[in-house]
Amino acid sequence: MINALGWNIDGSNNAEQFLVALARKNDKPPTHMDLGDLTPEELFIVGYLLALDDYQTLGPLSTQGGNDLWRSTAVQLMSKAAYALPENFTVQFVRSLVTGQAWFGISWCALYLEPANVLANFPPEKRNLRPQAVQNAMEYLNLYESYCLEGDI
Incomplete structure (x- = not known):
């Protein structure tokens, strides 16, 4: 489902839109959403959406500050989800792909090893x-x- 949203070379904001919807569901302002408000599955979704939103830099949701959720990068969010869901292959494999993206241009071997190890x-x-x-x-x-x-x- 997430892949159907795709990615855009100029970036997009699907992760933020998802958080806004979660905030609405939780009857909270989006800026008050915190890491603890999200299930591991939701952390995975936000992390993956964020990776697709900004796959070249894998930056945080907000560079303007905010709480720990808004300052988290795709790799951080997906790693937190992977830690909570160690037996979930999809979470582990997709996290490895996103982490591998962070190695792009630095270590081609590490880019391969992340998913190969999973x-x-x-x-x-x-x-x-x-x-x-x-x-x-x-x-x-x-x-x-x-x-x-x-x-x-």
Whole structure:
């Protein structure tokens, strides 16, 4: 569902719109929403939306301050969700893709290893993501495996 929203090279604000809807549901002003107000699943959704909103810099929801939720980056939000949901393959795998994006241009090997390690820890029967989605991602990421073999860290 999130992927259907897509991304825009100029950025978008789907994460903020989702938080505004959550705030409305919780009868709170959006600026008063805090990390503790969100379930791990909601943290994952906000983190993933934020990553798609700003995939080049993976910055926070707000650069103007705010509380811990609004200052959090996509990687931070998804890592918090992944910590709370260690057995959820989708959360772990997508977090690894977003974390890998942070390695883009710094370490091609690390970009590959993030999702490869998740795959190694989850046998196929424990995965709750469509196999084709995993295959599509790994077909692209496998191009970076050779950097690990060449000694790139």
